[in-house]
Amino acid sequence: MTASTVTDLPPDSASPPAKPERIDGRHLRSERTKRLIIEAYMALVRESSPRVPTAAEIAERAGYSVRSIFERFPDLQALRLAATDQAIADARATNAPRDLPADRATRLRAQVEIRGRGCDQWLPMWRVLNSNSADSAELQERIRMTRSLILRRIELVFKPELSTLPDAERSRTVLAIEALTDFESWARMREFFGLSFDEACAAWVRAIDSLLPPTPAGAS
Amino acid sequence: MSMPTETHSLDGRRMRSERTRQRIVEAYLSLLGETGQMPTANQIAERAGCSVRSIFERFTDLHALRVVVTDSAFAEANAQAVLRDVDADRPTRLQSQVRTRAQTCERWLPMWRALNANQGESEELKTRIRQARDMIVRRLELMYRPELAALAEDERRKVLLALEAITDFESWARMREHFGLSVEDAINLWIRTIDGLLPQAPVS
Numbered sequence: 430m431t432a433s434t435v436t437d438l439p440p441d442s443a444s445p446p447a448k449p450e451r452i453d454g455r456h457l458r459s460e461r462t463k464r465l466i467i468e469a470y471m472a473l474v475r476e477s478s479p480r481v482p483t484a485a486e487i488a489e490r491a492g493y494s495v496r497s498i499f500e501r502f503p504d505l506q507a508l509r510l511a512a513t514d515q516a517i518a519d520a521r522a523t524n525a526p527r528d529l530p531a532d533r534a535t536r537l538r539a540q541v542e543i544r545g546r547g548c549d550q551w552l553p554m555w556r557v558l559n560s561n562s563a564d565s566a567e568l569q570e571r572i573r574m575t576r577s578l579i580l581r582r583i584e585l586v587f588k589p590e591l592s593t594l595p596d597a598e599r600s601r602t603v604l605a606i607e608a609l610t611d612f613e614s615w616a617r618m619r620e621f622f623g624l625s626f627d628e629a630c631a632a633w634v635r636a637i638d639s640l641l642p643p644t645p646a647g648a649s
Numbered sequence: 650m651s652m653p654t655e656t657h658s659l660d661g662r663r664m665r666s667e668r669t670r671q672r673i674v675e676a677y678l679s680l681l682g683e684t685g686q687m688p689t690a691n692q693i694a695e696r697a698g699c700s701v702r703s704i705f706e707r708f709t710d711l712h713a714l715r716v717v718v719t720d721s722a723f724a725e726a727n728a729q730a731v732l733r734d735v736d737a738d739r740p741t742r743l744q745s746q747v748r749t750r751a752q753t754c755e756r757w758l759p760m761w762r763a764l765n766a767n768q769g770e771s772e773e774l775k776t777r778i779r780q781a782r783d784m785i786v787r788r789l790e791l792m793y794r795p796e797l798a799a800l801a802e803d804e805r806r807k808v809l810l811a812l813e814a815i816t817d818f819e820s821w822a823r824m825r826e827h828f829g830l831s832v833e834d835a836i837n838l839w840i841r842t843i844d845g846l847l848p849q850a851p852v853s
Contacts, residue, residue, distance in 0.1 A: 576823075613817065614820075617813070635804070635807045636807065639846050
């Protein structure tokens with residue numbers, strides 16, 4: 430029995446359920462290894478996107494053998510999928526909408542800053558996801574899911590303004606804001622046109638403001 | 650007295666070699682358009698009706714071929730996207746610019762994607778991407794000069810960046826592939842969006 434399984438036992442257990450505890454310990458360690466492999470993959474993607482890291486590179490960064498990777502993931506595509514799910518979960522947790530009942534200017538600023546930070550943080554993963562999705566229905570589904578989340582966020586944050594538009598017009602406005610605030614649009618402002626974070630935010634704020642209809646009286 | 654015949658035969662060889670080179674470039678472009686993937690030397694040779702050796706007699710490697718194909722595609726795209734209606738009224742300019750851009754996106758999206766995905770460390774391909782983006786921005790400046798002239802420098806830059814983002818290849822691709830819009834619906838969305846982003850031109 431390893432140290433971790435012993436210390437996990439309750440102190441007053443006369444006949445502890447040794448087998449399940451051992452399995453739990455192993456399971457925990459295996460989960461931890463899995464998480465470290467995913468983190469290593471994500472760190473390498475951030476450094477070398479859009480190039481996909483190899484199994485040997487991931488193993489070296491995580492401090493495990495290549496075999497350890499393939500004991501936990503049947504292939505690199507499965508690892509890519511797990512990392513994508515982890516990234517989506519992390520992004521949802523850290524980029525929750527804020528200032529929702531605020532005035533238009535505050536909502537605009539908050540939405541743009543959150544989206545800009547999200548783009549700065551997740552652009553490398555997004556690029557790898559897109560460049561490797563051609564032969565994976567699961568990765569394509571993640572791309573669709575992410576885009577749907579972005580659309581829902583736009584609808585939520587700008588609900589007062591969008592609610593004044595007829596359906597077709599509302600859809601067009603949401604799609605235009607989505608196109609404008611895409612990952613690659615952000616990347617071009619930052620990498621190609623050399624804008625600072627604040628300058629890029631200001632460009633988006635101005636553009637979204639001119640695409641939205643006036644805020645109805647009485648709405649935040 | 651054999652000189653004219655030799656010259657004639659040299660010219661003939663050069664012309665045949667040039668034709669093969671052109672067929673290789675066209676084969677590369679058509680394969681890329683069909684699959685969205687960078688073709689292999691074998692695929693290119695088979696499509697062009699020549700040997701793999703013929704490819705590498707004319708191009709030092711596949712990267713050199715890629716650069717030539719990119720230049721050829723840009724030249725063709727520029728010839729197709731002639732600027733029209735520059736001095737027309739706002740609705741005409743909007744229609745003209747958006748339709749031309751839509752046509753370019755529809756035709757050249759696979760090439761653009763492959764170029765971006767495979768630029769790697771190639772300075773030559775990075776330069777082509779920069780040139781293409783510069784040209785897109787310059788066209789926008791030219792087509793919407795009356796409206797942009799009404800803005801202060803900082804504002805003008807912001808509007809240009811927004812116009813560039815909206816009319817990007819991938820923005821077009823999302824409307825068509827992800828949101829399932831028809832060409833006409835996508836064009837109308839762009840027109841409406843650009844119209845919303847531009848200020849009113851000063852009355853002359």
